[in-house]
Amino acid sequence: MWRVLIVEDDPEMRSFFESCVARSPALALAGCVGTVAHARDCLARPGEGVDVLLTDLGLPDGSGLEVIRQARLTHPDCETLVISMFGDEDNVLASIEAGALGYIHKDAAPEDIAQTILEMKAGGSPISPMIARRVLTKYAARQAAVPPPAAAPPPVERPPLSRREQEVLGLIARGFSYQEIANLQGVSVHTVQAHIKSLYSKLAVHSKMEAVFEATRMGMLPRHD
Known part of the structure; x- marks a missing residue:
């Protein structure tokens, strides 16, 4: 407990x-x-x-x-x-x-x-x-205020997200809970958690907020101004 x-x-x-x-x-x-x-x-x-x-x-x-x-x-x-x-x-x-x-x-x-x-x-x-x-808006503003480095590092190759991982990511960005995502997808909460763990690994993030920001930055999710 x-x-x-x-x-x-x-x-x-x-x-x-x-x-x-x-x-x-x-x-x-x-x-x-x-x-x-x-x-x-x-x-x-x-x-x-x-x-x-x-x-x-x-x-x-x-x-x-x-x-x-x-x-x-x-x-x-x-x-x-x-x-x-x-x-x-x-x-x-x-x-x-x-x-x-x-x-x-x-x-x-x-x-x-x-x-x-x-x-x-x-x-x-x-x-x-x-x-x-x-x-996310505040973080993006802070990032935009930071001057770019003299030599930008090469882009990091990320493993592609599966179709189900992309669907789960989109639902996370819309604020759905694990249980709500499981209901919408017709799967168990455990399966949803497994998808989230996998997409966290692929995006090299540790939270929903970081996942949404990184996916938006990479063009996986639409930007909202």
Whole structure:
């Protein structure tokens, strides 16, 4: 079972997250707190592992970024999912740099957050489509601002994606979840994860966001200005 630490200052939202975790046989609650200080205490408890950190960013006594960094130091295998009202590029990029693997806007939070956690533990990087678009736009702008090198390296030859991998990639770019893709394709979630793992390898990326950006750069997906 994956042990989940919930850090959320809104009592109603915290209760919702806690009930989602409690209903999943694959998850166990490691703690449910509302401040940075209490989160630090939970992460500092000897002998108690934390496999997943589910955290907000705007907390009464500080930023969830502090909690993410602490979790990364004390529990190196812990994976972080941010669920926040902050959807701007700076907060998203700061969370990713601190160690977060997923970022969901509260307005787009799924009905069952446990499924999103399990998708992340299976190798995914859940991110709200709205936020993904903003981050990709910001990242593209940053890349465009960087002066080109004196001598551009030769293009890297990438193995071609299979037809099914291309279909899955297109659905990822449109914001569909693993389960939704499996339903649309008429296959199991495990098969979808296998396709995603293969296309990640072929594109030399590690997350949905990177896959969409790289595929767009390579002309596999249409650009949206």
